[in-house]
Structure formats: structure tokens, C-alpha cells
Amino acid sequence: MRAAAAILALALAAAAAGCQKSRRVLHEKAPLAARPESIALGSLEAGPKSPPLSMKNPYEGNAYAETEGQRLYGWYNCSGCHFRGGGGIGPALMDDVWIYGKEPGNVFATIVEGRPNGMPSWRGKIPDYQIWQIVAYIQTMKAERGVSAAPGPRQEHLQAGEGRTSR
């Protein structure tokens, strides 16, 4: 009896976790709410000295946000330099080498501020919630992450192909 109750509780917990993973927010109310205040211009430093910024990605592990991030990654032409994560003109994103820090907060700061030698600043151009979605997607590129979280259960947002790519 007790074993049955435990199994039931486990199943419920798993189901609840699953719901959370594919939760969709179709209406972001506060686009600038997630901005970490500790990020400022002027303290750019190359090399491993960047301190880990411990901001938590509000979309951590959310499959819908990861697919949205994947769309935006192509939409805002991140792929133009970083390609599909393998790098080329810009550094690779799927390996474990992070010049400016690998924590979600560091990646967020890098996108917002821009970095020397090529990475433009997207401050004020990409809404913050979308930057967090892109960060969530970038984190799925790592090899140690399972594929279970991304992309979402219904892949309606994946690009099926380009009919006419330009205008």
C-alpha cells in the first residue's frame, strides 16, 4: 500500500515536472524585468577572469522557451557567425570553452553588452525575455545536456524550410 502511494506520488511529481517543462508563456508582460542590474558597460575583460554571474535563467529547462530561442537564434542571425553552435567567424558555443564565462548570466551579459572583435551589443534591440530564450537554447547545444528538453513536444515552431528566404 505504501509502495503504491509512493509510486503514485512519484508519477504525479514527474507529470508536474513535465507540465512545467513545456509551459508556454504566450504573453510576456514585463520584457525588461529579468535584466540583471549588475551588468554594466565598461568592465570588459578578456580571458578567464570574468566572474560567474549567478543570475538564474527564468526559462531554464523550459522546452517552449528553448524552441523559441532556436527560432530567434536564426532570426537575429546569431548563426551568421556562430553557425549552428560549431563556430566559424565567432567562437563555438557547443564546446566547454567560454571566454567570457559560461553561466547563463555571463552569456546573457555577453549578448547584451557585446564583446571586442566582432560580437555586437544587442542592448535595447532584442527584448530581454528573448535574450533569455536564446540563452536557454544555447545551453542545449552542450553535449552533456540531454535532448529530452529541447525542442518542444510539438515542433510547430521549427522552420520547415524557406520558401523565399529574402523579401
Next chain:
Amino acid sequence: MKRAAPGTLLLLSTGCRARYAVFDTASPEAHRIANLHWLMLGICVAVAVAVLALLGIALVRRDRGRYSDGSARRVRAVAAGAAVSAFLLLVLLVASVLAGREITAPGGPQALEVRITGHQWWWEISYPGSSPSEEVVTANEIHVPVHRPVRFLLSSGDVIHSFWVPRLNGKKDLIPGRLTRHIFQVDRPGVFRGQCAEFCGYQHAHMGFVVVAEDPARFDAWLAAQRGIAAEPAGPSAVHGRTVFLSSPCVLCHTIRGIGAFGHKAPDLTHVASRTMIAAATLHNTPGNLAGWILDAPRVKPGTRMPPNTLAANDLLDLVAYLESLR
């Protein structure tokens, strides 16, 4: 349209509003489809009435006689029924094939060519010119001349959509990676509502557009005006609005030709003020609607690709003033 069916028309127009009334046709193609419908309806009603009448006769007469007439008469009756059925089905088949041929005829060399690309959840419309700089790109509002065939080349940038203007022709899918063709010729000036007819995501139901049919002279004037680059802002408010546009997220996705905004993921806004509707024919193009849409588009259409924007009040007002000046 047959005047003989006012009851049906009334029923339909109360049910789905006149702008989608498929029997209120405005093109030869839609007229052909409506005629085919009336033919099919007429034959099917006649067959249903005949079958029920024969059934009734059989029920009344079942006790009479003892089937002593022999089998020859029954065989003749069954053969006659099969022959009549086959003939009527053949009539319907021929009528359907002929109508299908007519509504997909390519339209000849004098046809106007319009390219349409479906996006989640809006329509990109382009009129190819003799050179790339002559090309006209707009969104969600298709202008066509009357009495001239218009050939549409349809494609999609993401998922399958379907192009449907109920009063002008049937549906045609927009399929990623391939071109499909569609055609109609509008009989009279007017504004006709169109709608995506293939489920394509959250805002499928609000993925509308309008077809504006006008006299050839007015159409040519419209096309010439659309070819130009964006109007210079008049006045300090609009000038500041342009600066706001270029320094905000707008510029990443929208194009305004002539000011260095080249985003191509969202509708071209070079002549946005000349359109009657915004947000894929969901809102009327008024300054209030435009401001609300810029500030919080997902509140109007949850799931839309247009993000909410945080702008200072004077920035927003100037931005709207600038956009409303782009005629």
C-alpha cells in the same frame, strides 16, 4: 449567383457575415464554383426526393400481388436505376472537371503576377517589377485591378498556410519549399476579405488580409506610389519618431526602405500608413490601435512574433506619428 435562393443566402450571411459570403461572388472563378454548387445541390435534392418517393410507393404497394410478374421486370427496374445513377454521376463528374479546369486556367500573358509568402501570422505580398528596384513589397493588403486576371505564386516561410478569399475563388495551400499557383479576376471594384484556411499555429484564426480591387488607373497609381522609398518625416515629432524606430527593437525585424532599416522577418512598413488594417487585418489602422499594438502586441494576439515594447510616452507618440506619416 442565383436569385432563386434568397433563403440560403440569408442563412449564410447571418451565420458568417457578408464579407465571407461564398455565394455573393465577385469573380468568374467564384461564380463557376457557386454554379457547380447549385447544380450538385439540385441533382442531389432531386435524387433524394425520387428515392424517398420510390421507397414510399414500395411501402404502400408491398402487399399487392405475389411477385408473380416474373423476374424480367425487376431486372429492368434495377438496370434502369443503375443507368440513371451512372448518368447523373457522370454529369456531376464532367461538370466538376470542367469547373476545376476553368478556375485553375493560367490566365494568359496579360495576367498580373503577384507573389505571396505566408508567415506566422501574416502575409507578405510582392509585385515583381522589370528590375529588382521596381519590386513592390507590402503586407496583408493586396491591390488588384478589375477585369484583369491576377496570377498568384504562393509559398511559405515556415509552415503550411492556405490562401482563401471566399468571394473570389477557392482555397490554395502555401507550402514551404515549393510554389503553388492561384488565379482570379475580380469583376467589380470593392474590398474583399481573405483568411488563412489551414491551421498554422496560435494566431491562425487572426491571419487575415484584404483584397482591394480598383480601376486600372487607380491601381497603377497605387503601385507607383508603393514603389517609392519612405516619405521624409515632416516636423520634429516625426523626425524623432524615425530615430526611435532605428534605435529600438523595431529595426531588427521590419524594413522601411530609404532609412536603412532592412529587417526582413516582419511586414515591410515603408508605406504602412497607406494600409487600412494592421496586425494581419485584425485592427483598423488608427494611431490608437498602432500605439497599443507596438506597446503590447501579445495582449491583442497571444503568441504573436511581435514582442511587447517598453517605450517612454513621448517616444511612443513620436514613433506613431512617424509611422502614420508613411503614406
